[in-house]
Amino acid sequence: MRVLAAMSGGVDSAVAAARARDAGHDVTGVHLALARNPQTFRTGARGCCTLEDSRDARRAADVIGIPFYVWDMAEEFHESVVDDFVNEYAAGRTPNPCLRCNEKIKFAAVLDRAVALGFDAVVTGHHARLGADGLLRRSVDLPKDQSYVLAVLTRAQLDRAVFPLGDSTKEQVRAEAAARGLAVADKPDSHDICFISDGDTRGFLESRLGSAPGDIVDGRTGEKLGTHNGAYGFTIGQRKGLDLRVPAADGRPRYVLSITPVTNTVTVGPREDLAVDVVTAERPIWPSGESDIADCQVQLRAHGEVVGASVSVADGVVTARLSTPARGVAAGQAIVVYRPDPAGDIVLGSATITAGSRAETHV
Numbered sequence: 001m002r003v004l005a006a007m008s009g010g011v012d013s014a015v016a017a018a019r020a021r022d023a024g025h026d027v028t029g030v031h032l033a034l035a036r037n038p039q040t041f042r043t044g045a046r047g048c049c050t051l052e053d054s055r056d057a058r059r060a061a062d063v064i065g066i067p068f069y070v071w072d073m074a075e076e077f078h079e080s081v082v083d084d085f086v087n088e089y090a091a092g093r094t095p096n097p098c099l100r101c102n103e104k105i106k107f108a109a110v111l112d113r114a115v116a117l118g119f120d121a122v123v124t125g126h127h128a129r130l131g132a133d134g135l136l137r138r139s140v141d142l143p144k145d146q147s148y149v150l151a152v153l154t155r156a157q158l159d160r161a162v163f164p165l166g167d168s169t170k171e172q173v174r175a176e177a178a179a180r181g182l183a184v185a186d187k188p189d190s191h192d193i194c195f196i197s198d199g200d201t202r203g204f205l206e207s208r209l210g211s212a213p214g215d216i217v218d219g220r221t222g223e224k225l226g227t228h229n230g231a232y233g234f235t236i237g238q239r240k241g242l243d244l245r246v247p248a249a250d251g252r253p254r255y256v257l258s259i260t261p262v263t264n265t266v267t268v269g270p271r272e273d274l275a276v277d278v279v280t281a282e283r284p285i286w287p288s289g290e291s292d293i294a295d296c297q298v299q300l301r302a303h304g305e306v307v308g309a310s311v312s313v314a315d316g317v318v319t320a321r322l323s324t325p326a327r328g329v330a331a332g333q334a335i336v337v338y339r340p341d342p343a344g345d346i347v348l349g350s351a352t353i354t355a356g357s358r359a360e361t362h363v
Contacts, residue, residue, distance in 0.1 A: 002026040003162060004114040005123040006106060007060060007068070009053030011177045011184045012125030012165060014060035018180055019164035020123045021064055027123070029061040029068040032110065034077040035195070056184050063181055073109060080104035082195055086208050089232040092259040093332025096149065096302060097193055103152040111160055121160045126150060129166030129344055134159060135288055137344035141169040148302050151336040151350035155287040202233040202241075214264030216244060219257045219273060231259050234266050237274055237328025244268070275325035276356030279309075281318040281335045286349035290339075293348060297338045298322070300329050300353070311337055318351040321359070329356035 005017035007029045021027045031054050054070055061068035081100045088095035111122050127139035128147040136158055139145040153161065165173055177185035196204045209232055216226040226244040228234070233241075238256040248254055254268040279300065284291065291313045298309045298320050308323035320335055330353065337348040 001120045002118060003028075003121045003123050004110070004117075004119045005029045005066070006110065006125075007031050007057040008125070009056035009060075009184065009187075010125065010189065011174055011182070011187055012127070012170075013057070014064070014125070014182050014184050015173050015177050015180070016123055016125040016162075016164045017061070017066065018064045018176075018182075020162060021066060023164070025123075025162075027064075027066045028119070029057065029064070029066050030110075031057040031068070031070045032077075032105070033070050033072045034074055034105075036074045036078065056187065060182050060184055063183075071110070071113070073105060076109050077101070077105055080109075085193075085195075086205065088332050089205050090209055090261065092231065092261040094235040094330035095332045096334060097195070098149040098302070099152050099334055102149055107153050107157045107161065111157060115160070121162050123162040123164065125165055126163050127165050127170070128163050130158060130161065130163055131343060131346075136347040137166070137341070138338070138347075139166045140344070144170045147338075147345075147347050148299055148334070148336050151334060151347050152285055153287060154285060155289075158287055202230075205232045206230055212264055214266065216242060216266045216268060218254075219267045219269035225254075225268065228266055231261055231264050231266050234259055236330035242268060271327065274327040274329075275358070276327075276329050277322045277325045277359050278357045279320045279322065279326075279329055279335055279353060280355050280357075281320070281351035281353045282316060284313060284316065284318050284349055284351040288339075288346065288348040290348050293337060293339065296348065297340060297345070299336045299338065300326055301333045304328075306338070309337075325358075326356070329353060331355060 003020055003025045005027050007013045007017055017029055058068050081097050084100055085095050085097050114122055126146045127141055127144040128150050129137040131137055136147055138147045174185050212230040214228055214231055215224050216228055217224055225246045234256045236256055239253055252270055255271055255274055257269045257273055258267045293311045296309055296311055297306050299306050307326055309320045311320045333353050334350050335353050336350045338345040339348050
């Protein structure tokens, strides 16, 4: 099989490409140049997409012994991922750019170009598994599992995807990279959002959306507790950075309960007011073919808690009734539905969260 290996310059993608070659595939490596200014997208272990990463990917390809190219996809990345990220926050939602990148770039723009060039599949270093049945499963290394950010892929896209690392732990991948003589064996993983190299999401958003002062109010009394410079700087469940001028009567901390862009208001309250047991979502994708599941598990954010649920779909709206209340459920994040399986939890589907509520108030 002729495959295109997406090589980020990190250890995972390098070992994935090497394993694909060892499996007998005709492998070509490609580095995606996603930054308009590639000098700005790394600070230590933060970020990615720098000239350093491109060079690391090229050196890895040389060691593996495969052809290597760089594809400039900066414009597509900024339009589909960066601009979407800013627009979602401006609308009061909390997006996951890794989901969007997989959906719009790696398994849409890149896969489409690869197929047009005669490749059969795209290989990536994601920690996830594809079973013989073609279904996406969690990695054996649960702390590193990335099936959540791959759950936006369609069955057709999964049919043209190869994930060679799903049966290995990260420690095993690093050890293999060292044994192969790959210089990236000890390279730190990139953290946080790749295009915000300093980790200051609020500062990044303010530089693009400007200052927009508004009120922070108590969710129970409506009392004004403080002000902010932009509702886009907050997310559901946030505790730090509220800068409230009025202390809570009970002395307990407050958390962000909701964000209302129309009035530029951030509503806060006690931790128990975050709890929801009904989650609604839109734009569902069901690569498994199953969409109404009475007994399943759902994950509501990357590396978030997993809870039991009953999921149904009507008129394109997904409703998940949780067996245990969850906190910090934010519109814009994904709900990913899993079915426990002895061979590894199976991804049944995903959708974009629109709201969380309590059962007694859900209509």
